[in-house]
Amino acid sequence: MEIKNHRRLIFTCCLILLALLAGGQNLPQNINKGNCSYTVTIQTTCTEGAETSAHVSLRFGDTNSNDIVVQHLNSKHVKQVDPLQPLVLDDIPRKPFQACLVDEFQVRGQCVESPICYLYLKLSGADDWRPGFAQVEALEESQSHLSSRFFYFRRYLPRNVWHGSDFCAKQVTPFGEKKPQAEMKH
Numbered sequence: 564m565e566i567k568n569h570r571r572l573i574f575t576c577c578l579i580l581l582a583l584l585a586g587g588q589n590l591p592q593n594i595n596k597g598n599c600s601y602t603v604t605i606q607t608t609c610t611e612g613a614e615t616s617a618h619v620s621l622r623f624g625d626t627n628s629n630d631i632v633v634q635h636l637n638s639k640h641v642k643q644v645d646p647l648q649p650l651v652l653d654d655i656p657r658k659p660f661q662a663c664l665v666d667e668f669q670v671r672g673q674c675v676e677s678p679i680c681y682l683y684l685k686l687s688g689a690d691d692w693r694p695g696f697a698q699v700e701a702l703e704e705s706q707s708h709l710s711s712r713f714f715y716f717r718r719y720l721p722r723n724v725w726h727g728s729d730f731c732a733k734q735v736t737p738f739g740e741k742k743p744q745a746e747m748k749h
Contacts, residue, residue, distance in 0.1 A: 597673070597674050598671050598672065598673060598674065599671065599672065599673070599674040599675070599701060599702070599703050599706060600669065600670075600671055600701075600702040600703065601631070601669075601670050601671070601672065601699050601700060601701055601702060602641075602667055602668070602669060602699070602700045602702060603621060603623075603633075603636070603639075603667070603668040603669075603670055603697065603698070603699050603700075604665060604666070604667050604668075604696075604697065604698045604699075604700070605636075605659075605660070605665070605666050605668070605684075605694055605696070605697045606664070606665045606666075606694065606695035606696050606697075607660050607661060607662055607663065607664055607665075607666070607692070607693065607694055607695065608662070608663075608693045608694065608695040608717060609662055609663040610662070610693050611662075612662075612691060612693075613662045613663075613691075613692065613693035614660055614661045614662045614692070615660045615686065615688065615690050615691065615692030616658060616660075616688070616690060617686055617687055617688020617689065617690050617692060617722075618634075618635050618636075618637060618686075618687045618688055619635075619636045619637060619659075619660060619684060619685070619686055619687075619692070620632070620633060620634050620635065620636060620684070620685040620687065621633040621636045621668075621670070621682070621683070621684060621685075621697075622681075622682070622683040622684075622685070622725060622727075623679050623681060623682040623683070623699050623711065624675065624679065624680075624681055625675040625676060625677040625678060625679055625680055625709070625731070626677050626680055626731045626732060627675070627676045627677055629673055629674070629675045629676060631670070631672030631673060631675075632672075633668075633670045633672070636659075636668055636670075637658075637659055637660070639668040639669060639670050640659040640666060640667075640668055641667050641668055641669050642666075642667050660692060660694075674703070674706065675701065675706065675709050676709075677709065678708070678709050678710070678711070679699050679701070679709060679710060679711035680711070680729065680730045680731040680732075681727065681728065681729035681730065681731055682697055682699065682711060682714040682727045682728065683725040683726060683727030683728075684697065684716070684720060684725070684726060684727055685720075685723070685724065685725050685726070686720045686721070686722050686723070686726075687722065687723055688722070691719045691720075692719065692720055693716070693717070693718060693719045693720070694716040694717075694720065695715070695716065695717055696713045696714060696715050696716065696717075697713070697714045697716070697727075698710070698711055698712070698713050698714065699711040712730065714727060714728050715728075
């Protein structure tokens with residue numbers, strides 16, 4: 564009797580697995596969207612104590628759930644730009660996130676499909692940091708129109724939590740986020 568129950572269980576599991584495999588053809592497939600290059604520009608305000616040597620992480624993306632996360636953005640530092648002049652100050656290696664300076668970072672991540680509409684920063688460390696603004700520029704020629712607008716902070720960031728803005732066109736319902744549906748053309 565016990566062997567018969569095991570056979571029935573195995574047969575039932577096989578049927579369920581077969582049904583899932585056959586019906587799963589309509590499920591969205593997680594295709595590789597490729598990697599794209601981005602330039603991230605972040606300004607640190609001129610307020611006393613605005614600079615930081617703590618680790619800063621970045622999260623940005625689009626309305627299609629393309630989420631790019633960069634841990635320890637400090638290690639991706641490319642150059643500092645003088646905010647008052649268009650001169651690049653990258654002759655001398657400097658720490659990023661110093662007061663009154665604008666830093667640029669080169670990052671790679673999955674390609675966005677619509678304009679970048681949210682950006683969050685996360686500060687991990689013992690000292691404070693007060694960023695002024697951040698912007699992400701999509702570097703691929705076919706994606707330059709997907710670059711972000713400016714995201715303004717102008718306050719000290721809380722530690723160990725994502726803090727930023729989301730300008731994506733989403734509607735929050737009791738059942739989760741509802742994204743606008745594409746218009747039907749007749």
